Amino acid sequence: MSEPTTTSGLPQGPAITKHSAQRRRKGMLWRGMFIGSLLIGIIALITLFATIINDSFGLIVIDNKVDPSTLSDQPLESLDKAALQAILQQHISAGRFRQLNREQPFEERDQSDLLQLLEAEVIKPSIVASYTLQESLFERERVAAEAAKKYPQGTLTFHSWISGTFLVRPMHSNPALAGIRTAILGSLYVVMLTMLFAVPIGVGAAIYLEEYNGQNWISRIIETNINNLAGVPSIIYGLLGLAVFVRALERFTSGAFIGINNGNGRTIISASLTMALLILPLIIINAREAIRAVPQSLRQASYGLGATKWQTIWHHVLPSALPGILTGTILGMSRAIGESAPLIVIGASTFIAFDPNSPFSKFTVLPIQIYNWVQQPGEQFRSIAAAAIIVLLVILLALNATAIFLRNYYPRGAV
Amino acid sequence: MTLQANETTNSAIETRDLHIYYGNFRAVKDIHLSIERQKITALIGPSGCGKSTVLRAFNRMNDLVPTARVEGEVIFHGQNLYSPSVDAVEVRRRIGMVFQKPNPFPKSIYDNIMFGPKINGWRGSKADADELVERSLRSAALWDDVKDKLHKSGLTLSGGQQQRLCIARALAVEPEVILMDEPCSALDPISTLKIEELMFELRRHYTIVIVTHNMQQAARASDYTAFFLMDEDRAGQLIEFGPTQQLFTNPKDQRTEEYITGRFG
Numbered sequence: 001m002s003e004p005t006t007t008s009g010l011p012q013g014p015a016i017t018k019h020s021a022q023r024r025r026k027g028m029l030w031r032g033m034f035i036g037s038l039l040i041g042i043i044a045l046i047t048l049f050a051t052i053i054n055d056s057f058g059l060i061v062i063d064n065k066v067d068p069s070t071l072s073d074q075p076l077e078s079l080d081k082a083a084l085q086a087i088l089q090q091h092i093s094a095g096r097f098r099q100l101n102r103e104q105p106f107e108e109r110d111q112s113d114l115l116q117l118l119e120a121e122v123i124k125p126s127i128v129a130s131y132t133l134q135e136s137l138f139e140r141e142r143v144a145a146e147a148a149k150k151y152p153q154g155t156l157t158f159h160s161w162i163s164g165t166f167l168v169r170p171m172h173s174n175p176a177l178a179g180i181r182t183a184i185l186g187s188l189y190v191v192m193l194t195m196l197f198a199v200p201i202g203v204g205a206a207i208y209l210e211e212y213n214g215q216n217w218i219s220r221i222i223e224t225n226i227n228n229l230a231g232v233p234s235i236i237y238g239l240l241g242l243a244v245f246v247r248a249l250e251r252f253t254s255g256a257f258i259g260i261n262n263g264n265g266r267t268i269i270s271a272s273l274t275m276a277l278l279i280l281p282l283i284i285i286n287a288r289e290a291i292r293a294v295p296q297s298l299r300q301a302s303y304g305l306g307a308t309k310w311q312t313i314w315h316h317v318l319p320s321a322l323p324g325i326l327t328g329t330i331l332g333m334s335r336a337i338g339e340s341a342p343l344i345v346i347g348a349s350t351f352i353a354f355d356p357n358s359p360f361s362k363f364t365v366l367p368i369q370i371y372n373w374v375q376q377p378g379e380q381f382r383s384i385a386a387a388a389i390i391v392l393l394v395i396l397l398a399l400n401a402t403a404i405f406l407r408n409y410y411p412r413g414a415v
Numbered sequence: 416m417t418l419q420a421n422e423t424t425n426s427a428i429e430t431r432d433l434h435i436y437y438g439n440f441r442a443v444k445d446i447h448l449s450i451e452r453q454k455i456t457a458l459i460g461p462s463g464c465g466k467s468t469v470l471r472a473f474n475r476m477n478d479l480v481p482t483a484r485v486e487g488e489v490i491f492h493g494q495n496l497y498s499p500s501v502d503a504v505e506v507r508r509r510i511g512m513v514f515q516k517p518n519p520f521p522k523s524i525y526d527n528i529m530f531g532p533k534i535n536g537w538r539g540s541k542a543d544a545d546e547l548v549e550r551s552l553r554s555a556a557l558w559d560d561v562k563d564k565l566h567k568s569g570l571t572l573s574g575g576q577q578q579r580l581c582i583a584r585a586l587a588v589e590p591e592v593i594l595m596d597e598p599c600s601a602l603d604p605i606s607t608l609k610i611e612e613l614m615f616e617l618r619r620h621y622t623i624v625i626v627t628h629n630m631q632q633a634a635r636a637s638d639y640t641a642f643f644l645m646d647e648d649r650a651g652q653l654i655e656f657g658p659t660q661q662l663f664t665n666p667k668d669q670r671t672e673e674y675i676t677g678r679f680g
Contacts, residue, residue: 214481215481295518297514297516297518298518298520298521299479300476300479300512300514300518301514301518301519301520301581301584302520302530303476303479303507304474304476304507304511304512304514304585305507305508305511305530305531305534305535305584305585305588306504306505306507306508306509306531306534306535306588307504307530307531307534308504308534311534315530315534316520319521320521
């Protein structure tokens, strides 16, 4: 054929314009779909926060078993320790008083302690009704009328379920008096110990696999297995922890080997070891990726100067890989702090009224506390669960922000 | 066994019957080459002819490639570098290397220079270190460019300066031989010229082996030239080796003449 090449299958002349407009329209369609996906995500997130906040704040009706104003003609807060003790003794049985004295002698308790006791033992405030933020804001008249009709004794006040006292109070069966101090401490304890176990082991394994072990069938099998382990349901790790750490290693995890008598191995250290196993694959995979991404030219430069393998790893590979390793650590930490299933399996307690004070303490963590509260009947448990969720999210964001800060501001040479 | 100075011969590095394999593939075969002391030897040839592979065999950088295998001998001070008693780390400390792409460490210029001495057991005061850094940078003709920013990152320098930093870094561990693997291929002509001038300076104290794609560079800046070509099995072999002047003006081999006159490659 002696036809010029311009009569090929390609559009010519005005058809070019038409065709390019067509292609652009197609692109716009996709763009619209991507925006749609983003919007759905944003709506989901807003709904989540709205629900939590809706439950965390709102009007409540408080009904005191004993009106505080009948106990004394002055405000209770202004009374001294002796006066408070006298009122307490007057209003509770002698047996209960002795029991409280046995728990902690009254001479050792201070004024605020006594105020708390008075509230818990005598006044016994109970929240008889609570309303969501939505009801409180938009249907205030109806709520007020209903409260006045149903609970003439009660006082209607606006209440933030998340508050300073909620954070520092220990566990209590009455939602009005319950706090999450023990759960926060438990969570922090478990996460810190978990990272202490998982990061050195995970990074060490990644260094070995990437730098020392060549590409052979063994390393491929290990790699496949680690990838699969990252996808194993967390409850399976719980079963492993129960069998190994709680039962088989009970002498160690209960602290019996150093003379702590806890009875069993359902302790912080068992939880941390289980969590460490759970997040190890995550840390290893991320650390391996980070180490693999270190340019080969950097290693060659180091070897070329007579550096040994370890000197090259320590001075060049690890510093360059650190941001990536920290990313894996952040992911692992987020997972460890939010995970509840394996801890339920190894038997974390749900009701702990005293602070964990060693790795061999009994413990509870925030997700378990939240899980426990949402199971309880009653509006108020739902509200404190929502408040605990906010606390959990804030702790999670704070830990992540710290890690991201470290990653981004880690001094890379003198760049 | 340590690598002792052996003054009976004038060659710094000598290869005997050198074959290099990547897995089952023979990349280089039967190389007999003698690199003369305190001279610049250029390795030239078309892409894939194995010249870089041979260069890397001189300081055992091929050890870092898991599938690479070396047969034959590379003699340095009368000692085969591939004998089991020789430590590759010591070889690389005595035979330095400058790479194709400038690869300064992501550290300050000062730390770039001091890394080599430090890992090799350098003991000295801060003043000694300052002096060593200055001497190395002066030898690499970089001192005047960077003397006011020694604690800035090496990555802030231009490409040519980075490459001279890499040379200074190699000089700081006081090697006997410097291997250069296409050191100018990523540089502009002015930077290239500076590196070439530097090589002439360095020749007074060091033996230099340079791989280059650039025939003009080999003709300009080397004392000896080795021409490599691959055979039908794609294995690189040494075609001709001799004084640069002679190889470029009066090649003995037909293939050398064809290559240097630009008929292929």
